Amino acid sequence: MKRPVQTPDGYGPVQIALHWAIAGMVLLQLLLSGPIQVAFDARMDGGAPIHGFLGGALATAHLVVGSSILVLAVWRLALRLTRGAPPASMPAPRVIVLIGKVAHLLLYGFIFLMPVTGLVAWFFQSDLAAGLHGWLRWPFILLVVGHGVGALVEHMVFRNRTLERMLRAGPPEDG
Numbered sequence: 001m002k003r004p005v006q007t008p009d010g011y012g013p014v015q016i017a018l019h020w021a022i023a024g025m026v027l028l029q030l031l032l033s034g035p036i037q038v039a040f041d042a043r044m045d046g047g048a049p050i051h052g053f054l055g056g057a058l059a060t061a062h063l064v065v066g067s068s069i070l071v072l073a074v075w076r077l078a079l080r081l082t083r084g085a086p087p088a089s090m091p092a093p094r095v096i097v098l099i100g101k102v103a104h105l106l107l108y109g110f111i112f113l114m115p116v117t118g119l120v121a122w123f124f125q126s127d128l129a130a131g132l133h134g135w136l137r138w139p140f141i142l143l144v145v146g147h148g149v150g151a152l153v154e155h156m157v158f159r160n161r162t163l164e165r166m167l168r169a170g171p172p173e174d175g
Helices: 013-031 033-044 053-083 094-123 127-156
Strands: none
Touching: 013 033, 013 053, 013 094, 013 127, 033 053, 033 094, 033 127, 053 094, 094 127
């Protein structure tokens, strides 16, 4: 018989570690976007995609980090589907809770879609995927900033545990 998804009081240490690892890697990707764009353009023009040691290392790092984000995102989603997620912290107006749910759904979409479009662009030399990847960058940045601001607002204005739950593991399950 299939085990039902739990609704824990907080996130487990692995869920928290994955959240912050993905967040840090997404920020790193923003810093590494220039060299990969240069390398992609050169590759599409039929030239050597990697120019110089530093440019090549940074472009390669962008590919490796993007692939790692995708792997960690799969792990994170699997944990969320099997372990569950805590309910929204209260007090918070219903509209805030709804915005949070929509934002999380979009964040999960972006942490899958960005690596997939980037990898398709690179390995299949797809201008379409590259264009989509580049275009999605700005809405993703706005969503990430909004996510951070939202967590701070919930913490400082509504004085609930939303931010604390992503900084400290909840009781007592480890996952």
